[in-house]
Amino acid sequence: GAVVSQHPSRVICKSGTSVKIECRSLDFQATTMFWYRQFPKQSLMLMATSNEGSKATYEQGVEKDKFLINHASLTLSTLTVTSAHPEDSSFYICSATSLAVSKDTQYFGPGTRLTVL
């Protein structure tokens, strides 16, 4: 089946630094990638939608200058958390979809746990 990976799986950083999280579709080309955030004991919240070669569409309340998303190829999207603060500590999950694989299924990565000290 379609596999999505994320790197790193865990990251701890100091307040004020930037962190980059990679999301890759390993065996298919992703038409669209999504970025979600999940706080402890809460559900997933969509942050942004990303199509290859175009600017990401951010959900209301998500700061586009703080959460930079780049989708430079059909197999890679990156999320950069700029000037991270402790309140940005969360579980970040990406997903990918491809019309060539299945228009009815979204494939999720394993997630990246970010801890900002």
Place this chain on the structure above:
Amino acid sequence: DAKTTQPPSMDCAEGRAANLPCNHSTISGNEYVYWYRQIHSQGPQYIIHGLKNNETNEMASLIITEDRKSSTLILPHATLRDTAVYYCIVDKAAGNKLTFGGGTRVLVKP
């Protein structure tokens, strides 16, 4: 997108069938019912989806009522590894952004 309602939690016995209900009374004619699950500290995993007819795959069965206002996910023989949060989502296509509700926290007990 139509909203879904699920019980917050349920327990089931290992080896028995687990029946997870979901209400989606405002579902529109072109919206599918999707089920995903999330095991602790992992990304969500696709389980099954359907439009009108009942569906079955190697993981589960999906029963959708005739009026499509509710559905039931059936795990035929629950194992301890099925312990997870199960999300019922209604959307026109999984390629769209998905709206996750609270889900049902399922605990499979030995």
